[in-house]
Amino acid sequence: MDTEPNTSTFPEAPDGAPGPTYTTVTDDSPEERLHRAGEHRMLAGVAGGLADYFDVDPTMVRIGFVALAFLGGLAVPLYLAGWLLIPDEGAEESLAEELIARERR
Numbered sequence: 001m002d003t004e005p006n007t008s009t010f011p012e013a014p015d016g017a018p019g020p021t022y023t024t025v026t027d028d029s030p031e032e033r034l035h036r037a038g039e040h041r042m043l044a045g046v047a048g049g050l051a052d053y054f055d056v057d058p059t060m061v062r063i064g065f066v067a068l069a070f071l072g073g074l075a076v077p078l079y080l081a082g083w084l085l086i087p088d089e090g091a092e093e094s095l096a097e098e099l100i101a102r103e104r105r
Contacts (some may be wrong), residue, residue: 038089046082
């Protein structure tokens with residue numbers, strides 16, 4: 001759906017000078033979603049998905065996970081939570097949502 005920019009002009013100023021013009025353009029691009037990556041996947045794709053979402057190198061996210069592992073061991077529970085709560089690339093539901101839906105049936 002192509003939309004034309006909406007160009008509007010304010011009324012003329014009291015001295016007869018034309019008013020300022022502004023342009024409103026609607027952004028029809030798809031919304032970026034957090035997902036587990038398929039392309040940069042090493043284990044479950046959590047680091048690659050976070051890197052895609054924040055537009056950084058996946059290596060930097062992995063280094064962050066390693067640093068968190070050494071600084072108190074927080075990396076393992078965070079990675080597992082990401083694996084369960086972040087949907088896989090192209091999927092609508094995360095693993096946790098699928099498990100809950102399966103249990104309800």
